[in-house]
Amino acid sequence: MTSIRASGSHAGDVDVDVVIVGAGPAGLTAGYLLTKAGKSVAIIEKDETYVGGISRTVEHAGYRFDIGGHRFFSKSQQVVDLWNEILPDDFIQRPRMSRIYYEGKFYSYPLRAFEALRNLGLWRSALCMASYLKYKLFPIKQVKSFEDWTTNQFGRKLYSIFFKTYTEKVWGMPCDRMSADWAAQRIKGLSLWGAVIDGIKRSLGLSRLNDGSGTQAKTLLETFRYPRLGPGMMWEAARDRIVASGKGKVLMGHALGQLASDGQSGWRLRADGPDGETIITARHAISSAPMRELATRLHPLPATTLQANNLRYRDFLTVALMIRSDDLFPDNWIYIHDSQVQVGRVQNFRSWSPEMVPDQDIACVGLEYFCFEGDGLWTSSDEHLIAQAKREMDILGLCKPEDVVGGAVVRQEKAYPVYDEDYAENVEAMRAELEERFPTLHLVGRNGMHRYNNQDHAMMTAMLTVENIIVGERLYDTWCVNEDAEYHEAGDEGAEKALPARDGRTLTEDQAAALSSVRDVPERVAKAGASAEKTRKVA
Incomplete structure (x- = not known):
């Protein structure tokens, strides 16, 4: 691993153009592009071993685990080109298959x-159609x-079978208390009628698999590219290129201890490391740290710290089992x-890449459990969790415990x-304050912006941020990057091409979408004693 462990702690340890908090996809994308542009950067990462954040790949006894599953597909040609530039020789094409x-x-x-x-079955199907x-x-x-949203879309019977149990496992709250944003974002475009039409086409041989080549109808992709040793391979390569440039640490x-404004336009960051404190001074700061954590570590303390503290997160853990098969x-x-089991999703790591599993006689699967940090699942011992995973695989009929x-x-x-x-109210309050008070502080990525976006969206927020830094003004509103699930899952890879120059600058179509994508979402669950909000537009 090529990285730097900073020693002893005195002011002025490191002085760079840009300091970056977090070595996930957004932070490493920003670091890579900035060093390419000749800027000096320092990236701090609290994990002692892995870069990539949730896109890292963990290794245990030769077995490699993808944390959540990461398909490498994007409509943004810029993102695709960047992936190819960082990892030119290690992508493989894999079949896409997931079932319920x-x-x-x-x-x-x-x-x-x-x-x-x-x-x-006939009777339950009739009830589903009647409900629909x-x-x-x-x-x-x-x-x-x-x-409400999903019931309107599919009927209450299908909602209860195919959406309620899994969604409540993921989010740990009843569906009738969950914002309708989630349904509008992640189930958009799916309909029972569309599924019927697709079934007729398939039965008549009129529907072909979409491999992203552009010759098929714009359905969900059924093949995708993937680094042969997992997604962490991409971000380890990005880290190594940053360090090899001579411009990056x-x-x-x-871990982030404090990020303090110097009262002008620069920053003084204190990082708490294994050998003590390291002080980094910089002209710009980029943060992919959770907004809630950043708010408590900023100096001066933002007025919106209490609102940021109300932002909530869902955690999860993966129990990997090696199975004789x-x-x-x-x-x-x-x-x-x-509902008989707590596991929400089961990954098959060999289906992502055969090289993730070193023994051809052993299958390796990952059972994913969604939880809150500090609850019973999170605090269970590894031994207890492995035993539970074996028991639940047996209940599901997927393997025998003795195997x-x-x-x-x-x-x-x-x-x-x-x-x-x-x-949304809490995020907007903090965003507005930080942009007004700290123009050289930039928030990027999933946790940095409190948005459940995809890997390529996180990268795009970083790419546009880098352009803003290089030019010296906020040309692009990174908060408008399209977070719609369809953007990631459908159509053709790299389908968005360059548009004519505007104001002397070439604007790619995916950047144009990033600047203008606005979508309707149903109104939220109203707070007690408050009137329901009207349907509004959100990026």
Whole structure:
């Protein structure tokens, strides 16, 4: 690993153009592009071993674990080009397959209407169709929650089977208290009628797999590129290129202690490392740290610190099991819509890349449990969690406990920013204050902006931030980067091309989308005693 452990702690230890908090996709993208432009950077990362944040790859006894599953697809040609530049020789093409497990049967994801109705049986299928028609004719008019939105889209019966259990596992709250933003963002474009039409096309041989080549209809991609040793391979390569440039430092095992304005336009950052404090001075600061944590470490303390402190996160852990079997199932992962077990998703690491699993006679799967830091799951011992994972795999009929030959646990804090009824107001308050008071402080990435976006979206926020820094003004509003799920999952890779120059600058189509993408979302769940908000526009 090429990184730097800073020694002893005195003011002026490191002086750079830009200091970056967090070595995840956003932070490393910013660092790489800044060093390419000749800027000096220092990146602090609190993990002692791994870069990549939630996109890191953890290794245990030769087995490699992807933390959450990361397909490398983007409509942004800039992002695709950057991936190819950083990791030119190590991508492989993999089949995309994920299914839903419910009551001992598998359902394709996205849902295929005929298959789903066949698996459910005649009587339950009839009830599902009746429920669907009921809510199409008499929809819920005051749409406030995830439950309302999804019920209107699919009917209450299908909602309860295919959305309620899994969604409540992921977010740890009842669907009727969850903001409708989530449904509008992640289920947008999916419809029962569309699934029926797709089923007819498939049965007639009129629908082909979409491999991103541009010759097929714009359906969900069914193949994707992936680094042969996992997503961490990309970010380890980015780190090494930053250090090799001679312009960048990566300080592992260094947590943000304080980020203080110097009263003019610069920054003094204190990083707490294994050998004491390191002081970094810089003209610009980029933070991908969770907004809640940044607010408490800024000096002077923001007036919106209390609002930022109300931002919530969902954590999760992966229990990896090594199982005596050549393979268990072909899916990249399986969504578990079964209330008998706590596991929410099961990954098959060999289906992501055969090189992730060193022994061809051993399958390696990852059971993902969604939790809150400090709850019963999070604080359970590794031994207890491995035993629970073995038991639940047995309940699901996916393997026998006696076939499990090893296990490991990986915990991931702050994996998902929570979209509750107050999050947008709290984020906007902090954003507005920081932009006014600290023009040289830039927030990027998933946790840095409290947005559940994809890896390429996080990278785009960093790419536009770098342009702003180089030019010396906020040309681009990075908060408008499109966070719509369809942007990531459908269409053709690199489909967005360059547009004619504007104001003397070439603006790519994905940048144009980043600056102008605004979408409708249903209104939120109203707070007690407050009136419901009107439907509004959000980026």
